[in-house]
Amino acid sequence: MNLDKIKPFLVMEILEKAQEMQRTGKNVIHLEVGEPDFDTPKCIVNSTIEALREGKTKYTHSLGLIELKKAIVEYYYQEYQVEILPEQVIVTSGTSPALFLLFTMLLEKDDEVILPDPYYPCYPNFINLMKATPVYYKLKEREGYTYDIDSIRRLINKKSKALIINSPSNPTGMVNNNILKDLADLDIHIVSDEIYHGLTYGIKAKSILEYKKDAFVLNGFSKKYAMTGWRLGYLIVPQKYVRSLQTLSQSLFISANEFVQYGGISALKLAQEDVNKMVEIYNRRRIYLVNSLRKLGFIISKEPNGAFYVLADSRNFNIDSFKFAYEILDNTHVAVTPGVDFSETSNNFIRFSYANSIENIQEAIERLRHYFRI
Numbered sequence: 001m002n003l004d005k006i007k008p009f010l011v012m013e014i015l016e017k018a019q020e021m022q023r024t025g026k027n028v029i030h031l032e033v034g035e036p037d038f039d040t041p042k043c044i045v046n047s048t049i050e051a052l053r054e055g056k057t058k059y060t061h062s063l064g065l066i067e068l069k070k071a072i073v074e075y076y077y078q079e080y081q082v083e084i085l086p087e088q089v090i091v092t093s094g095t096s097p098a099l100f101l102l103f104t105m106l107l108e109k110d111d112e113v114i115l116p117d118p119y120y121p122c123y124p125n126f127i128n129l130m131k132a133t134p135v136y137y138k139l140k141e142r143e144g145y146t147y148d149i150d151s152i153r154r155l156i157n158k159k160s161k162a163l164i165i166n167s168p169s170n171p172t173g174m175v176n177n178n179i180l181k182d183l184a185d186l187d188i189h190i191v192s193d194e195i196y197h198g199l200t201y202g203i204k205a206k207s208i209l210e211y212k213k214d215a216f217v218l219n220g221f222s223k224k225y226a227m228t229g230w231r232l233g234y235l236i237v238p239q240k241y242v243r244s245l246q247t248l249s250q251s252l253f254i255s256a257n258e259f260v261q262y263g264g265i266s267a268l269k270l271a272q273e274d275v276n277k278m279v280e281i282y283n284r285r286r287i288y289l290v291n292s293l294r295k296l297g298f299i300i301s302k303e304p305n306g307a308f309y310v311l312a313d314s315r316n317f318n319i320d321s322f323k324f325a326y327e328i329l330d331n332t333h334v335a336v337t338p339g340v341d342f343s344e345t346s347n348n349f350i351r352f353s354y355a356n357s358i359e360n361i362q363e364a365i366e367r368l369r370h371y372f373r374i
């Protein structure tokens with residue numbers, strides 16, 4: 001095992017310190033965690049309770065309930081007009097196990113995996129765990145964190161096994177639709193993490209499957225349906241990989257929760273109105289937060305249009321994001337995530353999550369304004 005290469009998830013360390021402060025009576029505002037503040041929609045909760053009452057508490061097929069897999073197929077058709085088969089879908093206990101399964105199957109020692117920088121911190125951790133090597137393509141703040149096909153193409157060589165894309169992105173909050181067609185033409189496996197699909201503002205995120213039938217898709221219910229604690233996700237893969245993934249999954253996980261999978265079916269079939277309401281609220285917070293951070297002196301060249309994050313350049317304050325995040329937490333009791341969590345070259349950035357009420361976000365901005373004496 002390559003455990004010395006696995007880095008701590010700094011956002012969790014900040015969260016744990018913030019929680020400790022709360023235990024000593026401090027009023028901490030959480031703008032660090034990537035977790036919806038909304039309750040899971042009632043229609044999902046109700047169907048799951050019904051499933052529990054009906055005794056849906058067993059192991060399921062290792063690849064997931066056929067009803068859920070069919071609902072996912074239907075969902076991808078409705079959303080993106082792409083035709084996939086239920087046999088291509090593998091249900092997992094969250095997107096994280098899906099990522100782990102996929103990389104365990106796909107990667108061998110010394111393979112290279114190309115991924116965006118800044119990145120979701122678990123990607124390089126999983127890659128390193130498999131003794132493969134992460135290779136980064138830099139997304140630039142002043143260019144709105146857009147992907148550049150030429151710099152990606154230059155990184156591809158014989159060792160390159162896969163390319164990860166994440167749109168809308170954690171941590172940038174950006175949707176990158178325009179690049180998908182070009183990426184689909186590259187001679188490399190594409191792994192598209194679509195977990196923030198559905199949380200977009202004034203734009204709809206496109207799926208890689210609209211351009212590349214044999215791409216690998218990761219998705220889950222945590223973000224769009226406010227279901228982080230339910231632990232439900234899935235993979236869509238070319239059929240020839242299913243058997244290997246199934247064999248692995250049987251040993252590693254047996255199956256996802258049965259009653260939770262019923263909740264997933266209701267999410268896909270019944271919860272769109274609830275999601276629309278959440279998106280409307282996220283959008284108001286997003287606009288307020290971006291405007292306020294700009295007034296405080298943070299640099300945000302292009303408004304983020306997806307997920308619930310703003311990755312702001314904080315060079316006007318401090319270029320050591322780790323120290324700066326702790327300074328903010330200690331002095332204002334506002335918890336934020338240091339950019340260095342998302343790459344060493346993002347050390348002059350702070351990620352703000354707007355998965356918190358507008359009142360709390362306003363109070364956080366007031367505290368920052370007061371602390372910075374603006």
Ligand SMILES: Cc1ncc(COP(=O)(O)O)c(C=O)c1O
Pocket residue numbers: 034094095096097120166169170193195219220221222228232233
């Ligand atoms: C980009 C991205 N992918 C995957 C995950 C994992 O999600 P989960 O395991 O809750 O489905 C997260 C969670 O923050 C994320 O931000």
